[in-house]
Amino acid sequence: MLVIGIAGGTGSGKTTVVNKMLNELPNKEVGIISQDSYYKATDNLSYEERTKINFDHPNSIDFELLVEHLKKLKSGEAIDQPVYSFVTHNRTKDTHRTHPTKVFIVEGILIFNNPELRDLCDIKIFVHADADERLIRRLKRDIQERGRDMNEVLNRYQDTLKPMHNQFIEPTKNFADIIIPNDRYNTVAVDIVRTVINDKLN
Numbered sequence: 001m002l003v004i005g006i007a008g009g010t011g012s013g014k015t016t017v018v019n020k021m022l023n024e025l026p027n028k029e030v031g032i033i034s035q036d037s038y039y040k041a042t043d044n045l046s047y048e049e050r051t052k053i054n055f056d057h058p059n060s061i062d063f064e065l066l067v068e069h070l071k072k073l074k075s076g077e078a079i080d081q082p083v084y085s086f087v088t089h090n091r092t093k094d095t096h097r098t099h100p101t102k103v104f105i106v107e108g109i110l111i112f113n114n115p116e117l118r119d120l121c122d123i124k125i126f127v128h129a130d131a132d133e134r135l136i137r138r139l140k141r142d143i144q145e146r147g148r149d150m151n152e153v154l155n156r157y158q159d160t161l162k163p164m165h166n167q168f169i170e171p172t173k174n175f176a177d178i179i180i181p182n183d184r185y186n187t188v189a190v191d192i193v194r195t196v197i198n199d200k201l202n
C-alpha cells in the first residue's frame with residue numbers, strides 16, 4: 001500500500017486538493033483518512049467545556065488510534081473510522097467501515113508532527129497558502145459549513161490557531177517531499193501527484 005500524507009495549515013486547501021486528485025481516479029482503489037476524524041472523544045465534557053478545547057494542539061488528536069488504524073490498513077485489515085462533528089465538537093456514535101486499498105491518503109494539519117505517523121507516509125506533501133488567505137477561507141468555510149460565527153472564528157484564530165500553527169504545523173513543512181503552493185488553484189501540482197498515484201495503481 002502506498003501512503004500519501006497531506007499536511008498544511010487550516011484553510012490551505014488540503015481537502016480541496018485531495019478531492020481534485022480523487023476526481024479522476026477509480027474510487028475503489030484509493031482510500032482516505034482525515035485527521036479531523038480522530039479528535040479525541042470528549043463525552044465527559046459539557047458542550048461549553050468542549051468549545052474551549054485547543055483543537056490546534058497535537059494533544060487534541062488521538063494519534064495512537066490513527067496510527068493503529070493506518071497500520072491495520074497496511075497489513076490488509078479493515079478499520080472503523082470514527083466520525084467527528086464540528087457542530088458538537090465531539091465524535092458521533094457512528095463509525096465508517098474502511099477497507100484497505102492500493103493507495104491511501106492521510107490528510108490533516110498535524111500529521112507530520114507525529115513521528116510514527118510521519119514514518120508511515122511514503123510520500124509527504126505540504127499544501128501551502130499564505131496566512132491571510134487561509135484566515136479568509138477559514139472564516140467563510142466555518143460560517144457556511146461548520147455552524148460558526150465571525151467572533152468564534154476570529155477569537156479562535158488569535159487565541160490558539162495562529163500560535164499553534166507557528167509552533168506545530170509550519171515547521172513540519174521541512175519534512176515534506178513536495179510543497180504545493182495553493183494561494184491559487186494549482187492544477188499542475190495536482191496532476192503530477194495524480195500521475196504518481198496512477199503509476200502505483202497500474
Ligand SMILES: Nc1ncnc2c1ncn2[C@@H]1O[C@H](COP(=O)(O)OP(=O)(O)O)[C@@H](O)[C@H]1O
Binds near residue numbers: 008009
Ligand atoms: N486555491 C484555492 N483558491 C480559493 N479557494 C480555495 C482554494 N483551495 C481551497 N479553497 C477554499 O478554501 C476553503 C478551505 O479549503 P479546504 O480544502 O477545506 O482547506 P483545508 O482542508 O486545508 O482546511 C474551502 O471553502 C475551499 O473551497
Ligand SMILES: Nc1ccn([C@@H]2O[C@H](COP(=O)(O)O)[C@@H](O)[C@H]2O)c(=O)n1
Binds near residue numbers: 086
Ligand atoms: N471541534 C473542532 C475541531 C477542530 N476545529 C478546527 O479544525 C481545524 C482543522 O481542520 P481543517 O479541515 O481546517 O484542516 C483546526 O484548525 C481546528 O481549529 C474546530 O474549529 N472545531
